[in-house]
Amino acid sequence: MKKKSWKLELDGQEHTVELEHGVVFGKRKIYVDGQLVEESRKLFDTGSDHTFQIGAHLCTVHIRTNGLTFNYDLSVDGYPVGMRGAVTPSAPGSAARSAFSYRLLELENRFKGGANWFYWIAGLSLLNSLIFLFGGNMSFVVGLGITQVVDGIVSVIANEFGGTVATVAHLLGMGGNVLITAIFVVFGVLARKKHRWAFIVGMVLYALDILILMWAKDFYSILFHAIALFGLYRGMATLKELQALMATQPAETLAGQEVLG
Template sequence: MDEKQSIEQRLRIENEVKGSASWFYWIAALSILNSIIFMFNLNWNFVIGLGVTQLLDFAGRAFSDNFISGIKYLSLSLNIILSAVFIVIGLYANKASRKAFIIGMILYGLDTIVFILAFDLLGIGFHIFAIYFMFRGFQACAKMKNIINTEETAEK
């Protein structure tokens, strides 16, 4: 493989890692947006968000009068913390961290349980779809590591 092909391959794999890592950012952002939409009593949400944050939203509403008391802020704060976890995972995944992809896939996989219990087929399907692309990013990290090792060996 010549140098040009090697560079093209590396760029393609880097783009695959970054594209897969972006799922974590989307999950975080849309989870927060779902909570804000819920606070304003709008009757729709984004399926890509976390099911756990939706449970917190419902719990916040159930334990407060019209979702106005301090419980709503506690619920929103917990949602922001959970979303921040996914942002941090995304930051590490963006740097081709296989551990970040594994942790993210496990957490999002566990979140799928919420949709299974609610028998939300769209939510289940979308979670599986997102996990598939996260897994592709995990695989791309292994390819990236091989390329880096090959480059380091060639330099010696």
């Protein structure tokens, strides 16, 4: 459970806003001056915005993620709350820039979260192979079916011939799986560099991997493959939305904005 709090002064009164965020199960609670004002849960936690009022002021807690970590911000009437709790509308037009900045950050994090699925697929697939190599009997359902086929072939050869042949088979199988997972790492790198084709090709290959799972009747893994595919598709769709936002935003609002690569 992560906790974040802000102290701020509005209309001459001090207030405390507190956030409790369960990063595993997506539960979030928001308190204002010790009183619970919102409680919700998000199973697939890709971040969210939570709006509430303090007096006549509209406040929003922003939860953002890059797919691996979370960060939290508070805005009041569209303005970010500074480090010391001050609401800082520093210049004319800053409200528009602030709204654009939050929207940009939201899309960037959602897009990167989608691209990061390639890393999860690669990492868990390689971990499955390592577990097999050291004699384990469990596997992660998001991992690739093709690497498990390689492991199965290695197992047959090792059991049939044993000795040096088994050792060589294990080494070759592990090397092959490293190459396969490296391809998905490359897709992740290229996708985060905003190459849409990397999303498309990677999704096609991962979808084809489902055919192996269907042949094996591993329906649980098929379900989680579908979830991962949805995450990848969402990242690709967000990339299009992000590029459209950057193309249509007026130049004066873009001034001073830093786009994360």
